[in-house]
Amino acid sequence: MAKRQTFISVRAKMLGTILLLLVLALGGTFFWFYNFVTDQVWQLIKHDAETTLSGVVDGIDGDTFEALSKEMTLRPDGYTDDPRYWEHVRFLKNAHDVEPRAFIYTYIKGDEPYQVKFIGSNGAANNPPEGAKPFDVYQEQADQTLLWEGLKQPVENETFTGGGQDTYGSWGVTVCRPIYNSKNEVVGAAGIDFQTDYVLRVQRSMLTLFYTAIAIIFLVMIVAVVWFSDRLSRPITQLTRIAELIGEGHYDQDLTALTRMKVRDEISKLAEVFDIMIDKVYAREQTLRQRVEELQIQIDESKKQHAISEIVDTDFFRDLQTKAVQLRERKRQQEQQGGAQS
Amino acid sequence: MKTIMVHSFRRGTGKSNLVANLAVLMVQGGAKVGVIDLNFLTPSLAMLFGLDEDQIACSLNDYLWGRCRVTQLVQPVLLPAGISGKTWEVLLASASSRPSDVERMLQGRYTFEALGELLLQFSQAYALDVVLMDTPAGITPDTLATMAHAQTLVMMLHTDQQDYQGTAVVVDIANRYLNIPRQILVLNDAPLSLDVNQAMDEMRSAFNVTEAWVLPHSDELATLASADLFVLKQPLHPLTLQMQQLAQSLLD
Numbered sequence: 001m002a003k004r005q006t007f008i009s010v011r012a013k014m015l016g017t018i019l020l021l022l023v024l025a026l027g028g029t030f031f032w033f034y035n036f037v038t039d040q041v042w043q044l045i046k047h048d049a050e051t052t053l054s055g056v057v058d059g060i061d062g063d064t065f066e067a068l069s070k071e072m073t074l075r076p077d078g079y080t081d082d083p084r085y086w087e088h089v090r091f092l093k094n095a096h097d098v099e100p101r102a103f104i105y106t107y108i109k110g111d112e113p114y115q116v117k118f119i120g121s122n123g124a125a126n127n128p129p130e131g132a133k134p135f136d137v138y139q140e141q142a143d144q145t146l147l148w149e150g151l152k153q154p155v156e157n158e159t160f161t162g163g164g165q166d167t168y169g170s171w172g173v174t175v176c177r178p179i180y181n182s183k184n185e186v187v188g189a190a191g192i193d194f195q196t197d198y199v200l201r202v203q204r205s206m207l208t209l210f211y212t213a214i215a216i217i218f219l220v221m222i223v224a225v226v227w228f229s230d231r232l233s234r235p236i237t238q239l240t241r242i243a244e245l246i247g248e249g250h251y252d253q254d255l256t257a258l259t260r261m262k263v264r265d266e267i268s269k270l271a272e273v274f275d276i277m278i279d280k281v282y283a284r285e286q287t288l289r290q291r292v293e294e295l296q297i298q299i300d301e302s303k304k305q306h307a308i309s310e311i312v313d314t315d316f317f318r319d320l321q322t323k324a325v326q327l328r329e330r331k332r333q334q335e336q337q338g339g340a341q342s
Numbered sequence: 343m344k345t346i347m348v349h350s351f352r353r354g355t356g357k358s359n360l361v362a363n364l365a366v367l368m369v370q371g372g373a374k375v376g377v378i379d380l381n382f383l384t385p386s387l388a389m390l391f392g393l394d395e396d397q398i399a400c401s402l403n404d405y406l407w408g409r410c411r412v413t414q415l416v417q418p419v420l421l422p423a424g425i426s427g428k429t430w431e432v433l434l435a436s437a438s439s440r441p442s443d444v445e446r447m448l449q450g451r452y453t454f455e456a457l458g459e460l461l462l463q464f465s466q467a468y469a470l471d472v473v474l475m476d477t478p479a480g481i482t483p484d485t486l487a488t489m490a491h492a493q494t495l496v497m498m499l500h501t502d503q504q505d506y507q508g509t510a511v512v513v514d515i516a517n518r519y520l521n522i523p524r525q526i527l528v529l530n531d532a533p534l535s536l537d538v539n540q541a542m543d544e545m546r547s548a549f550n551v552t553e554a555w556v557l558p559h560s561d562e563l564a565t566l567a568s569a570d571l572f573v574l575k576q577p578l579h580p581l582t583l584q585m586q587q588l589a590q591s592l593l594d
Contacts (some may be wrong), residue, residue, distance in 0.1 A: 298503065
């Protein structure tokens, strides 16, 4: 039994192949670009955060900070009337105003291991004040110490996507750096959080851009492929139809539209060969048609006469002939009588 | 009554087949048709019409020897009903195929008078419109006697030079010496590559006749191998349609 064959048009094949290649190429490019841009943004943010933090730490007088953290008394609302505190937070707010992505705070070592206590935050200078209040406690996990480490040396977190999350919000980048007094002792640390939203926004806008670009490119490619494959397959379809007609014996097919294209290609060449083939097939069929046999009858007259003589020149035949003549004459008369009677 | 003799110079030109099929077509056309199988050596019409040897109580041999009357001789052959549902009947007078009868027939032939008597009685008893006579090939006293009675001679031939020569002799005798009013030449089983019009012209001119027919070779007829009647088996076959035209022409 013949195997059932699947028909897939040239157009569908082209469309499938080109779109597959496009998906692979664009997907690959996007993957690389996404990673590259993300990495660049991460580096840029880290650099900005560190630059800002460096400026902030340089601007804080270690001795004053030490005195404030030790001498400050709190009001019932959790804030203080100590003018040094308000000067400190205003300074942090000024830095935040210069770099609005950065949320800046200072802290000291807490009473427990991996515990820190906040001193100032740029939000406290807002009206009403927000963010961490003086001596708010922040407890880190033993295996996830960041602010705690910042009390010893400059640190930065490596979390990018999703960022860190705590009671104060989600953070993409966090950098910390110790504050030293005039005796070069660590008296606390300053930290900066860059919000996750910003980084995510960058990623999201990249994805949106990518999807839009992909959609537009796909649309354009589909239209282009359909148009091109139509241009490519139309002559083939025409040739197929013509071949069918020729199979049915209609040889008067016009292929000039296919053979006289402005730009010649394999198809116009095929059409040309096809055109020549039609003429040849037609000519061959005509020759075959003309090759019908003719009947040729040759009769040897002398032989014939001899054979006839042998038959007719006998008494039997002469007798028969007479009887036949009489019979026919009788029949003729009968018919005449019959004709006359009717 | 029209007396039609179907004859050929050589054997195997398809006489019996044509006679049987023409008879069917003529009956279907409404004619009362009698068929006489004068082929005493190899009678085949009974078999073509589906009759067994045992079914023939009185053969043509018996009749000629005065053993039975014409009404006992003639076998009505009922044909299968066609689309119209009407049944047809061909009246057959067949020679005997019994070996002893065949042998005896070799010794004494039928005469002009005996055949004349048979034709007269047959036509009177059954009010025939037409009688078709199937004869053995060649030129014998029997066939000459039959020719003397025939009003139409249908001479069959194949594409064969020896056949042409013999056919020419028969046609000339029929025409010039026995004055058969109508002679029709039928080139049977003609090659499909033959130019039909040219062939008919050539036949008319070579044999000096006015009517010539070409019946082309048919695989279907060859496959049937005389086991059945072609025109009944293949009612819409081009060959059937051609035979129909020939039958009509013979009745005209």
